[in-house]
Amino acid sequence: MTCEEMESRMAEYWSLTLSQEEEVAVEAHLAGCEACRVEAQRLGSLWRDLARLPAQEPGAGVRERFYGTLAAYRDGAAAARLERPSPARSQLARVWQIAAGVALALAGAGAGYSLRSSQKANAEIAQLRGEVGNMRQLVALSLLEQQSASERLRGVSWAYRVEPSDTEVLSALLKAVNHDPNVNVRLAAVDALRPFAASRSTRDAVMQSLPGQTAPIVQVALIDLLVDLKETEAAPELQRVALDNATDVEVRQRAQWALEKLQ
Amino acid sequence: MAQVSAGELPKLAVLFERHHRALFRYFVSLNRDRELSEDLVQDVFFRILRYRASYDPAKAFTAWMYAIARRANLDRARDRRAEVIGIESVVERRGEPASAAPGPEERAVKVQNLGLLERALDLLPADKREILVLSRFQEMKYEEIAAVLNCEVGAVKVRVFRAVRALEQIYFALEKEKAS
Numbered sequence: 001m002t003c004e005e006m007e008s009r010m011a012e013y014w015s016l017t018l019s020q021e022e023e024v025a026v027e028a029h030l031a032g033c034e035a036c037r038v039e040a041q042r043l044g045s046l047w048r049d050l051a052r053l054p055a056q057e058p059g060a061g062v063r064e065r066f067y068g069t070l071a072a073y074r075d076g077a078a079a080a081r082l083e084r085p086s087p088a089r090s091q092l093a094r095v096w097q098i099a100a101g102v103a104l105a106l107a108g109a110g111a112g113y114s115l116r117s118s119q120k121a122n123a124e125i126a127q128l129r130g131e132v133g134n135m136r137q138l139v140a141l142s143l144l145e146q147q148s149a150s151e152r153l154r155g156v157s158w159a160y161r162v163e164p165s166d167t168e169v170l171s172a173l174l175k176a177v178n179h180d181p182n183v184n185v186r187l188a189a190v191d192a193l194r195p196f197a198a199s200r201s202t203r204d205a206v207m208q209s210l211p212g213q214t215a216p217i218v219q220v221a222l223i224d225l226l227v228d229l230k231e232t233e234a235a236p237e238l239q240r241v242a243l244d245n246a247t248d249v250e251v252r253q254r255a256q257w258a259l260e261k262l263q
Numbered sequence: 264m265a266q267v268s269a270g271e272l273p274k275l276a277v278l279f280e281r282h283h284r285a286l287f288r289y290f291v292s293l294n295r296d297r298e299l300s301e302d303l304v305q306d307v308f309f310r311i312l313r314y315r316a317s318y319d320p321a322k323a324f325t326a327w328m329y330a331i332a333r334r335a336n337l338d339r340a341r342d343r344r345a346e347v348i349g350i351e352s353v354v355e356r357r358g359e360p361a362s363a364a365p366g367p368e369e370r371a372v373k374v375q376n377l378g379l380l381e382r383a384l385d386l387l388p389a390d391k392r393e394i395l396v397l398s399r400f401q402e403m404k405y406e407e408i409a410a411v412l413n414c415e416v417g418a419v420k421v422r423v424f425r426a427v428r429a430l431e432q433i434y435f436a437l438e439k440e441k442a443s
Binding site for chain 1: 272273274275276277279280281283284287288291297300301304305308309312377380381384395398399400405417420421423424425427428430431434
């Protein structure tokens with residue numbers, strides 16, 4: 001391998017992505033060529049340092065603008081689609097398409113404008129609502145999967161916008177309550193369970209979550225939720241918490257208070 | 264993306280959540296302007312929406328997205344006509360020929376000052392900076408970068424190496440300036 005050929009191998013050599021055969025050839029060249037060896041070491045160090053440069057994060061406005069744009073585009077596209085089937089109304093359809101473009105541009109500029117039509121049949125509106133609900137679910141679910149705690153918190157807040165019958169979002173929230181490493185996310189997820197509390201399974205899940213929690217603040221929030229829901233079936237579990245010496249004293253007191261409230 | 268292309272617009276939210284930070288970093292690295300970079304992120308997703316029908320599911324989505332990002336950036340840059348300082352001018356400005364740079368042993372010292380490295384990256388010509396951002400920050404495969412830049416894979420590998428070499432020269436020019 002020549003010094004010139006080394007140029008096309010070095011980046012992969014630093015990234016450890018060369019094939020074994022190529023790596024052996026590169027090492028052999030480096031062993032016999034001091035100039036390349038010194039340069040490979042020097043530049044390799046710089047290559048590694050590049051990965052240490054801090055990444056800049058975009059502002060929260062980026063996300064809002066994107067979802068505003070997406071919603072406006074969907075509304076505009078739906079309106080245009082409704083008008084398109086009739087050739088006689090092609091002129092009107094064009095107007096809708098232009099209107100959709102305007103709505104999109106405005107939303108993109110952060111104006112939050114959304115296009116609405118007063119002439120749409122009920123069925124179409126219901127369909128549109130369903131699609132928007134679907135989008136909210138996707139946003140909530142994808143945010144709840146993010147690495148950053150602040151993103152997951154945003155996911156929890158999106159969970160308020162879905163239908164209480166949405167079992168996928170409910171199970172994502174319960175997963176957050178039970179397993180999220182960040183206490184703020186767990187706490188927010190407990191609060192977000194309220195709209196889902198009509199179902200028996202949600203109430204059972206809240207009760208089951210109580211003994212597994214490690215943070216007293218989350219335990220207190222769960223107890224408060226059970227009281228708000230007037231969940232009398234929680235009494236045995238609350239009794240156990242109130243008498244458990246290993247549990248935080250404030251949590252025990254709260255459990256005792258809850259037992260009195262539920263009687 | 265295949266689902267977005269087929270009309271499942273809500274799925275775009277998933278792509279947005281997955282890629283918008285990396286795109287933002289790409290644009291900030293190229294332009295050093297947060298506000299402009301946020302606008303460009305919007306531009307990219309807007310274009311993905313508009314041109315979703317032209318996406319070929321057989322090809323990598325990331326490469327397609329960065330090709331769009333690149334075009335969006337060029338469109339904005341055409342208006343701004345940003346002046347890029349080349350490596351020659353940096354060295355020239357300090358009146359130091361390249362051969363007067365520190366010797367190999369001195370240079371082998373690990374880069375400690377990340378702030379200085381960031382400045383050096385800013386001073387790198389735009390095309391070299393871009394290829395470093397794609398390969399190092401976005402961790403794209405060379406095949407994908409080749410598709411974005413519309414060139415051969417072998418050329419990408421050589422260009423990455425030469426960009427690192429140019430970056431190092433600027434870095435040490437800056438370090439020397441700081442020391443004097």
